[in-house]
Amino acid sequence: MSQKTITIMTPCYNEEENVLNVYNQVREVMVGIGKYEYEHLFIDNSSQDNTVAILKMIAADDPNVKIIVNSRNFGHIRSPIHALFQSRGDCVISIVADLQDPPPMIADMIREWENGAYCVLGIKRTSEENSLMFWLRKQYYRLAERLSSIETIQNYTGFGLYDRKVVELVRSFDDPYPYFRGMIAEIGLPTVKLLYDQPARKFGITKNNWYTLYDIGMLGIINHSKxxxxxxxxxxxxxxxxxxxxxxxxxxxxxxxxxxxxxxxxxxxxxxxxxxxxxxxxxxxxxxxxxxxxxxxxHRPYAVELTRVNFESGFGYPKPNPVALNGITSGNPLVVAATTNIASPS
The missing domain is CATH 1.10.287 (Helix Hairpins)
Known part of the structure; x- marks a missing residue:
């Protein structure tokens, strides 16, 4: 029987201060687990800073790191779902680049997956974000629950592990502008919920604004309620x-x-x-x-790719040593003063 493989999927946009940190923390967790081959797939939504340059430096040292660079910003809904469908692992773990999803929970999620769970979802118990925003989010989840024709998942942002069967079921929806969290609730396969306390963002600023929050909030209601x-x-x-x-x-x-x-x-x-x-x-x-x-x-495509990096290489085991760029390791914010020429797809 062949060894199972895992894809860690991280969407990013203007996250030059965080991508090295999240990469090293994820790699540290996978080294600790030790028995799985994995790939860490970053999809960059046409960042305007040095995010792509940093990712390419990481990928040059670690072939397990795969990169998709979009031709433009395709938004906070279409880009992540495109990356999900490009993943190749027996399960996919979605984790954001800003480290508000704690990487150490990956080990707990994999353990529950080994025990037979098709979905292992991170559920926010508390949050260090603005208290008013956290309260408003909770009220939205309650409203969506009351309006929805199915049982929705409270305080769930998409952070979680999804078996390959779940990924293929999501693909079968064939929805060009999907509400992913609602799809997981709609599928209804055996699910484990893990509670966590969401930390505050340490570096950079959030890319969400009132419009993007309204967009995903309204999408969650109209997709599941008349x-x-x-x-x-x-x-x-x-x-x-x-x-x-x-x-x-x-x-x-x-x-x-x-x-x-x-x-x-x-x-x-x-x-x-x-x-x-x-x-x-x-x-x-x-x-x-x-x-x-x-x-x-x-029915437009989820995203148009400008380039891919390291997809010709297969899965591998994580290296034991962290990646450091310009002498800076994952414990510090990183800004690399570098430019990169992104080649057009052949």
């Missing part, structure tokens, strides 16, 4: 009934107090603005669903 659409219908019926009752009340008041009761303009203006704002909200919700359908019909 409730927002039905709320629009219910609100229409409720508004029609309420309007009828108010109109009847005004009619009775006018008949009973003909000479003293005046309707006035203010209630009409307030009611008009309320109805119009309600219509715009639900028009926006319907637009999200239409946009999702439009994306499905376009």
């Amino acid at each position: 409730v927002p659409l039905r709320l629009a219908t219910f609100a229409g019926f409720l508004g029609a009934g309420l309007s009828f009752v108010i109109a009847l009340g005004y009619l009775l008041a006018k008949l009973l107090f003909w000479s003293t009761f005046t309707v006035g303009v203010a209630p009409m203006i307030i009611g008009l603005f309320f109805i119009q704002s309600l219509m715009l909200v639900f028009l926006g919700i319907m637009g999200e669903y239409v946009g999702a359908i439009y994306t499905q019909l376009q």
